[in-house]
Amino acid sequence: MWIVSFWVFPVISAFVWLAMLIAMIATWSREGKPIYSEEADGQTIAYISDIGASGLKPLFVAGSIVTVVFLDLAFLSERWLRHAGQLVPNKGWFDKLCAIFSIFFAIAGALGLILLSIFDTKHYKHLHDGFLVMFIVGYVISAILICAEYLRLGIFYRSQHRILLTSFAIKLAFIIIEVGLAIGFGVCMGSHKKKNKNPGAILEWVIAFVFTGYILSFVVDLLPSVRTRRHVPQGEKRIVMAQEDPNGSANVSLEEPLTYDSQGPNFYRGQRV
Template sequence: MWIISFWVFPVISACMWLAMLVAMISTWAAKGKPHYSNMPATRTIPYISDIGATGIQPLFIAGSAVTVVFLDLSFLSERWLRHTGKLVRNKGRFDKACSILSILFSIAGAAGLILLSIFDDVHHRSLHDAFLGLFIGAYLISAVFICMEYLRLGVTYRRQHRILFISFWIKFIFIVVELALAIAFGVLNQHDRGARNAAAVIEWVIALVFTFYVLSFIIDLLPSVRTRHHIPQGEKAFARPSTSSGHPEITYEEPVTTDSMGDRANTYRGPVASGYQTNGANLPRDF
């Protein structure tokens, strides 16, 4: 059984983001695919903000806020776990600085998304566009800095911890894909005719790709997860009796993976059986 840990932050963030997108596009389809007043006549596919500016704006605001709050908690958790040695530690000021800068830009991106959902593109078009640029730009820059951190860590620990390089490549691909899509969106959005429908499709694709970026943080936080095992009753005579049945029982913990695990990840968090810490490492050899 998995112990609830920091990995739930990106899961909640991604699920909230995806659920919000599905709810918005479903609402538009259920209403008969209306042509909103804030859409030009040449465009039949709405932008996310077009739908968000209608009667479901509270959903847009709440979904955006929950998404970025839990995503930024993922950034903060990664920094704290490395600092405390639960994840492999940073080796110098450069990668620590990259981690801190990625957090700062993620906070700026979070503010951009929340504000663009509040200042809709009907009544506050200029502000909305500015906050949209802040959201996309800040999270891309944040991804660049966290890529630099993981590249440095991956080179330093290239023999022991492959997860670091895997995470680096996932985030690097995200940067390349999102940057290319953002440029295409900006170019197509300037056209007056059918190209704007293509721009709307690209915006939805950008949002979906962002979901996979959020989920990539599960890989980063996974080494901090531990499983709790129970030794069947009666197998170890030295284990302390359980309070309910009187039969011997023992509980110990193990990390889900040691890849990218820090030097303090084996610190035990549980009961002691017969004078031994029941984390598997401190038990007698015949255990």
């Protein structure tokens, strides 16, 4: 059984984000799918921002803040765990810089989401649109940098930790899907044709729900750092594999301690890596 650890950060973030989206669309539907004042003529499907600018603004602001705070905690946790050796370490300055700048752009994306929820589309149209771009671009660039980092790590540790390439593939899929959807959304938003407003609203909802999957992808990244009775953290497992002899038997034992006292675990034989 996995113990509670850093992987709960993306779980909380995704749960809050998804619950907020469902609550907003459910409320809009229950109220009879009202047409808000900021909607274009002929538009029948509300944008997330339209609903967020109405009576559900407190939910929109609070949900956005909680979502990005816990998501960015996941980013910071991944960096710290890699530095501490619980996840496999970076191999050079390139992937370290990718990790650092990915956090920077994630924070920029987080600020974009918080600010767009505060400066709503009803009262601050231009500011809202600018922060929307900041949110999407920030997290997409962050994802690209993470992919670059994970591709390098995955190639170097290919025989030991295939989960790195799995995470890379998940995030790459997010980038391709999200960029494609964002381009379509931008075309619909920039169009003066009324018939394009409903497709634009649908694309915005799809982008938001796809973002949930991206958040959950960090569970895949953080789970390998957990220590349980039957699981060794990814970083320590790397050391064990590096010390295997030509016959494949490890030179380091990872047996569980027999007893515990005030000074910590006691081992009959073997040692922690």
